Every structure is written in C-alpha cells, then in structure tokens.
Amino acid sequence: MNYSDKLNQVENSNDDTDSQAQTLGQPLSDFLLQLEDYTPTVPDAVTAHFLHSSGFEPKDPRLLRLISIAAQKFISDIANDALQHCKMRSSNSSSSHSSSRSKGSKDRRYCLTMEDLTPALAEFGITIKKPHYYV
Numbered sequence: 001m002n003y004s005d006k007l008n009q010v011e012n013s014n015d016d017t018d019s020q021a022q023t024l025g026q027p028l029s030d031f032l033l034q035l036e037d038y039t040p041t042v043p044d045a046v047t048a049h050f051l052h053s054s055g056f057e058p059k060d061p062r063l064l065r066l067i068s069i070a071a072q073k074f075i076s077d078i079a080n081d082a083l084q085h086c087k088m089r090s091s092n093s094s095s096s097h098s099s100s101r102s103k104g105s106k107d108r109r110y111c112l113t114m115e116d117l118t119p120a121l122a123e124f125g126i127t128i129k130k131p132h133y134y135v
Contacts, residue, residue, distance in 0.1 A: 032062050035062045035065045035066060035069075036061075036062065036065075038065065038069070040065065040068040040069050040071075040072050041072045041075075042068045042071045042072050042075070043068070044061070044064050044065060044068055046068075047064055047067050047068040047071060048064055051064070051067065074124075077124075078117075078120050078121060078124060079112070079120075081119075081120035081123060082112055082116045082117045082120035083110060083112075083116075084120075085116040085119050085120055086110050086111075086112070086113070086116040087110070089115070089116065090108070090110075114128075114130055
C-alpha cells in the first residue's frame with residue numbers, strides 16, 4: 001500500500017465520520033427547530049425572570065424554551081408522584097372501610113394535599129415542613 005492509497009483511505013474515513021456526525025446531529029437540530037413553534041406550560045417570561053434572578057442571561061430564545069420544557073417536565077413528574085401517593089393513600093383507607101364505597105372509585109376526584117406532596121418532593125431531594133401553627 002503506497003502513500004496515495006493511505007491518503008485516499010484516510011479521506012474516505014473522514015467522509016464517513018463527517019456524514020455520521022451530520023446524521024447524529026440532525027435530530028438535535030430538528031428538535032431545536034421544533035422548539036420555536038412549541039409553547040410550554042411554563043411561560044418564557046417566568047423562566048427568564050428566574051434565570052435572570054439567578055444571574056443567567058440566555059441569548060438564544062431556544063435555550064430559554066428548552067429550560068422551560070425541562071421545568072415543565074420536573075413539575076409534571078412531581079405532580080404525577082403526588083397523585084400516585086394520593087391514590088395509594090386513598091386505596092389503603094378505602095380498603096379498611098366497607099367495599100360499598102369502592103363502587104364509585106373510578107369517578108373519584110383527587111385533591112393535591114401537603115400529605116401527598118411532601119413524600120413526592122422528598123423523592124427529588126426537596127424537604128418541606130408544615131408550620132407548627134397558622135397565624
């Protein structure tokens with residue numbers, strides 16, 4: 001194998017690497033383009049306020065939108081965990097009561113309480129305590 005064959009082989013491997021990098025980065029660029037059209041539940045102004053108060057000024061609005069989506073996911077996970085705690089607590093309390101109440105359990109409405117929110121937040125490393133008295 002002479003020098004020109006080795007050079008051609010290196011160039012071909014670089015072309016493969018470039019095309020592979022281009023295909024690996026394509027989903028990310030598509031996702032960033034989709035961020036421009038998506039409106040997250042947490043408004044950009046709220047996210048910008050909290051980022052500004054922490055000393056971070058994002059120049060790219062897509063980064064701000066990405067942080068808003070991450071905050072939305074975080075809040076959604078906490079709410080879902082709290083709902084699961086509420087369902088477990090209500091199923092435990094209804095199993096000790098008569099089975100006549102379980103007939104309407106599909107139409108049951110749930111209420112977010114501190115009793116359910118506290119263990120859900122504890123799973124994420126956030127500890128909260130109720131005050132000893134209310135003013």
